[in-house]
Amino acid sequence: MKKPFLLLFAVLCLQTVSAQKEAVTIAIKNDASAPTINKNIYGHFAEHLGHCIYGGFFVGDTSKIPNTNGVRNDIVQALKDLKIPNLRWPGGCFADTYHWKDGIGPKEQRPTIVNQWWGGVTEDNSFGTHDFLNMCELLGAEPYLSGNVGSGTVQELADWVQYANFGGKSPMSDLRRKNGRTEPWKVKYWGIGNEAWGCGGNMTADYYADEYKKFATFMSDWGNTGGITRIASGANSSDYNWTEVLMKNIPLSMLGGVGVHHYAVINWEKKGSDVDFTEKEYFLTMQSALKMEELVTKHAAVMDKYDPEKKVAMIVDEWGGWYDVQKGTNPGFLYQQNTMRDAVLAGATLNIFNNHADRVRMANLAQCVNVLQAVILTDKAKMITTPTYHVMKMYSVHQDAKLLPVDFKSPLYTFDGKSIPAVSASVSKDQKGLVHISLVNVDAVNKNKIEIDVKDLGVKNFTGSIITSSKLQDYNSFENPNKIVPVAFKGFENKKGKLEITLPPYSVLVLEGK
Numbered sequence: 001m002k003k004p005f006l007l008l009f010a011v012l013c014l015q016t017v018s019a020q021k022e023a024v025t026i027a028i029k030n031d032a033s034a035p036t037i038n039k040n041i042y043g044h045f046a047e048h049l050g051h052c053i054y055g056g057f058f059v060g061d062t063s064k065i066p067n068t069n070g071v072r073n074d075i076v077q078a079l080k081d082l083k084i085p086n087l088r089w090p091g092g093c094f095a096d097t098y099h100w101k102d103g104i105g106p107k108e109q110r111p112t113i114v115n116q117w118w119g120g121v122t123e124d125n126s127f128g129t130h131d132f133l134n135m136c137e138l139l140g141a142e143p144y145l146s147g148n149v150g151s152g153t154v155q156e157l158a159d160w161v162q163y164a165n166f167g168g169k170s171p172m173s174d175l176r177r178k179n180g181r182t183e184p185w186k187v188k189y190w191g192i193g194n195e196a197w198g199c200g201g202n203m204t205a206d207y208y209a210d211e212y213k214k215f216a217t218f219m220s221d222w223g224n225t226g227g228i229t230r231i232a233s234g235a236n237s238s239d240y241n242w243t244e245v246l247m248k249n250i251p252l253s254m255l256g257g258v259g260v261h262h263y264a265v266i267n268w269e270k271k272g273s274d275v276d277f278t279e280k281e282y283f284l285t286m287q288s289a290l291k292m293e294e295l296v297t298k299h300a301a302v303m304d305k306y307d308p309e310k311k312v313a314m315i316v317d318e319w320g321g322w323y324d325v326q327k328g329t330n331p332g333f334l335y336q337q338n339t340m341r342d343a344v345l346a347g348a349t350l351n352i353f354n355n356h357a358d359r360v361r362m363a364n365l366a367q368c369v370n371v372l373q374a375v376i377l378t379d380k381a382k383m384i385t386t387p388t389y390h391v392m393k394m395y396s397v398h399q400d401a402k403l404l405p406v407d408f409k410s411p412l413y414t415f416d417g418k419s420i421p422a423v424s425a426s427v428s429k430d431q432k433g434l435v436h437i438s439l440v441n442v443d444a445v446n447k448n449k450i451e452i453d454v455k456d457l458g459v460k461n462f463t464g465s466i467i468t469s470s471k472l473q474d475y476n477s478f479e480n481p482n483k484i485v486p487v488a489f490k491g492f493e494n495k496k497g498k499l500e501i502t503l504p505p506y507s508v509l510v511l512e513g514k
């Protein structure tokens, strides 16, 4: 190609990009066949890791910090405000080392356990099955128990189900009663191992599929829970073969859900600082986070082959941003701060899950308190909520609402010659008829203009609430806990049923139409 043509070509390309930057039009489809967004997409994860349980949720009933049976009241309230729908426990990698019978009965008689995955610390098992399941009742959240396959036995997991769920007379339900709990908790969600391809036993997919069937066979629902949901330990990110082997080999009647784990990470060897990061690191984190769209799409395509009626749920039971631990903290405790980067990451990921609600029916952000992309951080008696917490709270309006699918071509956020979509969106209508539009501008530098025709949605008046800050690296600290909180958003106009929105760089917005 001669140079003038090259130049013309470049100018045309630039015009296309800048024309898109001018305003992106988002079409909302009022599609009656669209799925409901399962509230469980807004689930959380609590592992025996660092100060998630001990020194996080659980301070013990002799603590001066206000608590209910040892669980911090301020955390319970904050999570109730978030409408936490479910909580996964006790791991993670820890789950395949955990023997639940060590965590029941008189606390002073419980054996200790050395946490071989996370910091090598010795735990006293003072937070066990009763503590967790009673805490879920306080939270109003469904428990999701992760069973031990790697170092446990079929009998041990079958017993755990009987202990938690059986209402009649049996060895395990009698033991539960002896330990102070008459009524069964009726736990619905049961994970069969965790990361079986890695810390859960380094198994092949074929071997794990057989193990799964063996464990699942003996996990009765004891007739009083309306059926338990057995969840297979799923693929590591883009390991589609893992999903394929499980779907092919496990009868659908034994399979309630298949997991997927994906962390937004720049490089596993050098993850970068949680707060002191460059735009390049931000871009790479978001590139990794947005890969979730491709992962969910491709894992769903594999599942569709074997389960066209979409009976089996995709359960993204670990997701979030993962950086180097904060300086001066135990490397095994995975403690990191939470900035505007995490708010954008959360907003964009939740939009992906909402838009794939036909298959994604549960997800668990890793992790709830003091670990990885936490929604809550504690420092002795102090507790703060993070930007991610506020995004989850703003997005809680989508829980159990009807998805209104969106159609648009996102402008690009380009850095160093590489591009990712800049705008992410999802929309739903709740049972009261309120419409919620959540929008994220991933671009770290440029604002984005958005136009949405809302005439046919049956709502007239819109209000908005936005999360943003003067710096991408900003976060809530114990000294300044409310630096990043949602504020009223005025950057839009409703021009006779056409919303014109200007979305600031790195921001998360939820509009409500009534």
Ligand code: AHR
Residues within 6 Å of the ligand: 047, 091, 092, 093, 094, 194, 195, 318, 366, 367, 372
């Ligand atoms: O969330 C931290 C760890 O990440 C979990 O224990 C494990 O399942 C995953 O690798």
